[in-house]
Amino acid sequence: MTREWLLSEQPASRRQARLGQAYRTWLSFRGNWLAMVGLGIVIALVVVAAFADVIAPHDPVVGGDLRTARLLPPGADGYLLGTDDLARDIFSRVVHGARLTLLVVTLVAVIATPIGLLVGTTSGYFGGWVDTILMRITDIFLAFPRLILALAFVAALGPGIENAIIAIAITSWPPYARLARAETLTVRGSDYIAAVKLQGAGPVRIIWGHIVPLCLSSVVIRVTLDMAGIILTAAGLGFLGLGAQPPQPEWGAMVAAGRHFLIDQWWVATIPGIAIFVVSLGFNLLGDGLRDVLDPKGRK
Template identity: 80%
Template sequence: MTTRDWLLSDQPTSRRQAKLGQSYRTWLHLRQNRLAMLGLGIVVVLILMAIFADVIAPFDPYTAGDLRTERLLAPSWTHLMGTDDLARDIFSRIVYGSRVTLLVVAMVALIATPIGLAVGTTAGYFGGWVDTILMRITDIFLAFPRLILALAFVAALGPGIENAVIAIAITSWPPYARLARAETLTIRNTDYIAAIRLQGARSPRIIWGHVVPLCMSSVIVRVTLDMAGIILTAAGLGFLGLGAQPPQPEWGAMIASGRRFIIDFWWVATMPGIAIFVVSLGFNLLGDGLRDVLDPKGEK
């Protein structure tokens, strides 16, 4: 029996084989979606660029060149995306800026997702006054535009990439809570959960051991689709000077420094803008593909 036959077996002999087989079927379904694979490719390139930035970048992103001869140079074979007003190589700064972007995306996902899951599943499982209080708090956060609320938190915490991550995470969890609550409401009264209760399992164990795993697929899709919004919010904070601070190569801050030269030296602001657009597009395409694959109500 080949590995493929073992993974696609209709009669798995172990839980491990069943899980690996389901993951492999999901991958086969995702692979049929060309746009999703394009999005996955963009995300993989972003990750590899962040990991191997020291190898890929031809110049130091922090060191200024000769201001008399290397300032605001147009794209060429020496400087693929030109140089900025401090004679720094824009391509090198974009490559190193991928680390900042990936850090923000990863940290926001790691902070906001558990908060949203905890609030949503708790509200949906217990209902009553617990549901009312938690959802009203969620509604308060949803009442404000994400960027405006993030600006308020960053203004209170102070500028910096760490505070920007915290601010974006605080504003990102409410949609996940709403989604997790909706999923929990359809799960909590099923025979499966009733049987677990009859076995004597307590509420925290039921929520985290059985309800949360059933909500994960929908939340993962929503998180992936939200990555583009997170990147744009981080870039917006950087553009306003409240995110990563100079000389850190952050794409939003690079656009802000290049807006003064947009007419005569268009590449200074355009190149980081293209980077933001491509990465945001990649996460959106990947999220759409995952939604088609992981949606339990969709056709397989």
């Protein structure tokens, strides 16, 4: 009965219509098994980050005896994925590193998405000199590779996970602004917006109350697809020593610390590298699935 109520072609209320549309979207998304794999990876990341203290069997910062527990291979003496050069459990560090990774992608998305939406919708709605100025600023940011620009900002702000998040967020908003501007240009002259103007709505209400919701699905898809790039940028900054600082268990910094032992003790650098790869792949698969179900222009 619930399924029939949700799939009704003649909903009796707005609530039923919204829930029915959400259920149809979920059914479409569920039919894409790669997207479900991506969703599973992302959910696993969230669960691991939330319960890292329970899952990790050892302290991620304090190591064991350097004489007996240094650079142990996976499975030795109760260390599931081995130990690093300071006798710290790699599995525990990877688990706690999930928290830093989730923190970075969440904060970057929270900071960069509103900035991109504000710049893009304002530029597309007003046009003229406002559009010219805002888009030229956007072009300046887009002219530089994201990692190079993030390196410049971190060099100016100083190393640290907080400054790395700020730097990545500053370099992440331009694509969202471009996308929001394009969406705004397609709807600003529509009868729907004209009717809102006739009701006396001002520019701020029109932009945030009517245009931004129309742009949101496309921007969410782009943000999800960009999560992998954000993770790689954060790992790159950590690898160069400009992101999370020791002894924080950040995956990029772990790869950097393990590169000196790559030949004989391969697990020190390889395991956090695999974690970066799997999580990045999960966000890419999830983003592709969301694009298929949320973007009408991308449907076959």
